[in-house]
Amino acid sequence: MQTRALKIGTRGSPLALAQAVETRTRLVAAHGLPEEAFEIVPLSTSGDRIQDRPLSEVGGKGLFTKELEDALYDGRIDIAVHSSKDMATVLPEGLEVSTFLPREDARDAFIGKLAPSILELPHGATVGSSSLRRQALIKRMRPDLNVVMFRGNVQTRLRKLEEGIAAGTILANAGLRRLGLESVITDLMPLDKFPPAPGQGAIGIEHRSSDSEVKNLLAAVHDAPTGHALACERAYLAALDGSCRTPIAGHAVIEGDHLSFSGVILSPDGTESHEVRREGKVVDAAQIGRAAGDDVRARAGTRFFEGWS
Numbered sequence: 001m002q003t004r005a006l007k008i009g010t011r012g013s014p015l016a017l018a019q020a021v022e023t024r025t026r027l028v029a030a031h032g033l034p035e036e037a038f039e040i041v042p043l044s045t046s047g048d049r050i051q052d053r054p055l056s057e058v059g060g061k062g063l064f065t066k067e068l069e070d071a072l073y074d075g076r077i078d079i080a081v082h083s084s085k086d087m088a089t090v091l092p093e094g095l096e097v098s099t100f101l102p103r104e105d106a107r108d109a110f111i112g113k114l115a116p117s118i119l120e121l122p123h124g125a126t127v128g129s130s131s132l133r134r135q136a137l138i139k140r141m142r143p144d145l146n147v148v149m150f151r152g153n154v155q156t157r158l159r160k161l162e163e164g165i166a167a168g169t170i171l172a173n174a175g176l177r178r179l180g181l182e183s184v185i186t187d188l189m190p191l192d193k194f195p196p197a198p199g200q201g202a203i204g205i206e207h208r209s210s211d212s213e214v215k216n217l218l219a220a221v222h223d224a225p226t227g228h229a230l231a232c233e234r235a236y237l238a239a240l241d242g243s244c245r246t247p248i249a250g251h252a253v254i255e256g257d258h259l260s261f262s263g264v265i266l267s268p269d270g271t272e273s274h275e276v277r278r279e280g281k282v283v284d285a286a287q288i289g290r291a292a293g294d295d296v297r298a299r300a301g302t303r304f305f306e307g308w309s
Contacts, residue, residue: 009077084199104174128166136247140270195249198233232289239293
């Protein structure tokens with residue numbers, strides 16, 4: 001790697017680029033290398049280009065990762081920087097994620113124009129969101145609200161809000177913080193009432209499994225507590241066969257060698273839900289997540305996974 005710049009692949013959105021810059025900054029600091037040792041390579045993904053339909057209708061989470069993974073395969077990039085919640089639970093053969101950066105605040109943030117919180121919005125007000133999880137949680141909190149699809153990057157969604165398309169929207173607090181946009185937040189959603197997506201707030205770094213040099217380089221910036229939390233959350237999601245078609249939330253908290261996990265699966269209209277809690281030792285993170293997923297799947301029944309009438 002000393003003979004050429006390590007190529008950091010990323011989506012081209014402002015948030016994705018900010019995450020790639022954070023990755024580069026941490027690698028520079030960890031290894032005492034100049035910035036020029038790392039080249040950021042923006043790539044356009046299908047998920048960024050398709051803006052007129054929900055992701056669940058056009059292929060799900062893989063639309064944000066496929067082009068980056070193709071570039072890993074053909075050597076155009078050496079690592080791919082992802083928002084962990086956008087990553088499929090089963091990665092393509094020959095690729096792995098061994099590194100997670102320290103997790104940001106996993107909560108969702110409400111940005112309101114007519115009221116500072118969801119609970120204070122006028123009856124029948126419109127809230128925009130592209131996430132089935134957020135839509136279901138909004139409807140559970142306020143069945144009277146009109147929830148509409150809000151696709152696009154952070155700046156696009158904030159612009160739609162300013163244009164009056166909706167009275168409020170919900171975005172990841174982590175993304176807003178990484179973009180320096182905390183000032184737009186009018187309320188932070190509590191984790192117990194509005195749980196996040198598995199992986200929310202965490203940056204995951206994908207690379208070729210055979211590239212031991214890159215893996216060793218990344219090891220210096222890996223955050224072990226985040227890695228354990230994500231192992232639990234991703235195992236939970238995998239047990240549920242989670243996709244963009246199912247409203248699923250899950251969050252693991254690490255305290256020393258102890259892990260606490262809470263999760264929920266919802267019907268799209270928010271009227272039905274099944275919650276689960278598990279705890280145990282950090283070393284058993286994946287097993288805890290898998291058991292939680294198996295439990296809630298057994299209680300939820302096939303309707304939650306085979307569609308709603």
